[in-house]
Amino acid sequence: xxxxxxxxxxxxxxxxxxxxxxxxxxxxxxxxxxxxxxxxxxxxxxxxxxxxxxxxxxxxxxxxxxxxxxxxxxxxxxxxxxxxxxxxxxxxxxxxxxxxxxxxxxxxxxxxxxxxxxxxxxxxxxxxxxxxxxxxxxxxxx
Amino acid sequence: xxxxxxxxxxxxxxxxxxxxxxxxxxxxxxxxxxxxxxxxxxxxxxxxxxxxxxxxxxxxxxxxxxxxxxxxxxxxxxxxxxxxxxxxxxxxxxxxxxxxxxxxxxxxxxxxxxxxxxxxxxxxxxxxxxxxxxxxxxxxxx
Numbered sequence: 001x002x003x004x005x006x007x008x009x010x011x012x013x014x015x016x017x018x019x020x021x022x023x024x025x026x027x028x029x030x031x032x033x034x035x036x037x038x039x040x041x042x043x044x045x046x047x048x049x050x051x052x053x054x055x056x057x058x059x060x061x062x063x064x065x066x067x068x069x070x071x072x073x074x075x076x077x078x079x080x081x082x083x084x085x086x087x088x089x090x091x092x093x094x095x096x097x098x099x100x101x102x103x104x105x106x107x108x109x110x111x112x113x114x115x116x117x118x119x120x121x122x123x124x125x126x127x128x129x130x131x132x133x134x135x136x137x138x139x140x141x142x
Numbered sequence: 143x144x145x146x147x148x149x150x151x152x153x154x155x156x157x158x159x160x161x162x163x164x165x166x167x168x169x170x171x172x173x174x175x176x177x178x179x180x181x182x183x184x185x186x187x188x189x190x191x192x193x194x195x196x197x198x199x200x201x202x203x204x205x206x207x208x209x210x211x212x213x214x215x216x217x218x219x220x221x222x223x224x225x226x227x228x229x230x231x232x233x234x235x236x237x238x239x240x241x242x243x244x245x246x247x248x249x250x251x252x253x254x255x256x257x258x259x260x261x262x263x264x265x266x267x268x269x270x271x272x273x274x275x276x277x278x279x280x281x282x283x284x
Contacts, residue, residue: 017190018183018254025178025264034176036167037260039205041160048159063181063256064206112160114205116258118179122167 002073002083004098006030010061012092021092023061024118030096032057033120040115042067042107049104050136052129056121058097062087065113069095072102072136082138087115104133106140144215144225146240148172152203154234163234165203166260172238174199175262182257184209184249191246192278194271198263200239204229207255211237214244214278224280229257246275248282 001007008029010022024031042048042065050072060069066088073081085095086108097103107113121127133140143149150171152164166173184190184207192214202211208230215223227237228250239245249255263269275282 015190017188018185018249021181021183023179023181023258026176027264034168037165037179037258039163039165039203041163041205043160046159048157061181063183063258107160116165116179116205122169 002071002076002101005071005083005101006096007085008094008096010092010094012089021063021089023116024059024094030059030094034118036119036122038117038123040117041112042105043112044107044110047104047106047133047140049133050102050131052102053099053127054129055099055127056119057099058103059118060087060095060097061116061118063089063114063116065107065109065111067113067115068106068108070104070138071097072138074102075100102131102136104138144213144218144243147213147225147243148238149227150236150238152234152236154231163205163231165258166201166236172201172236176260178261178264180259180265182259183254184247185254186249186252189246189248189275189282191275192244192273194244195241195269196271197241197269198261199241200245201260202229202237202239203258203260204255205231205258207249207251207253209255209257210248210250212246212280213239214280216244217242244273244278246280
């Protein structure tokens with residue numbers, strides 16, 4: 001695990017009419033303050049990469065579809081620098097990502113997938129580093 | 143509008159790979175504190191009704207499918223006591239519901255729909271009043 005990355009199992013409660021799926025409580029591991037909640041959609045096999053937040057801690061939850069998250073920590077030796085996590089309702093966890101870790105993600109469902117980010121900061125382009133998908137070598141085709 | 147109910151238009155930002163959909167910022171109208179974010183799923187034409195929170199302010203967003211929300215305020219004269227709002231990505235708003243308003247909702251999509259509630263209190267059964275769907279007369283079949 002990259003330092004500061006937390007994977008927290010979340011409850012899914014069956015009920016008449018449909019399930020209730022936990023997200024984030026302020027007493028949960030990884031909670032670091034609240035400023036904004038927003039969704040990001042990703043099409044089948046599409047990739048959004050790479051982005052690194054300088055200050056924001058991300059708390060990511062996938063209530064629809066399946067998303068492959070690839071984390072890259074360029075402060076670590078090459079062999080330990082990548083971490084890959086797939087999230088979906090079948091593997092229902094919250095993924096906490098601390099600042100200064102590169103993140104890319106890919107839709108792995110036949111339809112669009114959706115993530116929720118419960119963030120401790122509001123969106124601020126000044127706070128984000130970006131690289132083109134080709135600038136960090138990773139085989140997304142597998 | 144029932145007193146304290148707020149409907150706030152939310153931005154959807156088109157992007158490569160998929161859209162970004164706004165949810166809630168702490169500077170937004172209707173924000174009343176953060177304690178928990180959770181999802182509730184509702185099957186096609188299924189109904190979850192009725193529930194009234196005594197203390198919680200709800201902030202509801204529908205990133206998948208379409209949900210019909212029916213609000214009922216039993217403190218008002220009968221003719222003004224119901225309010226109906228459909229939310230989906232095609233009608234993308236955040237619905238803020240103050241305490242003491244009865245809420246029921248119904249899935250209006252061919253597949254399951256999902257709401258996110260960004261709540262100012264954590265789930266607490268003591269804080270919730272419940273009635274059976276038949277106890278408040280409303281024609282859900284229309």
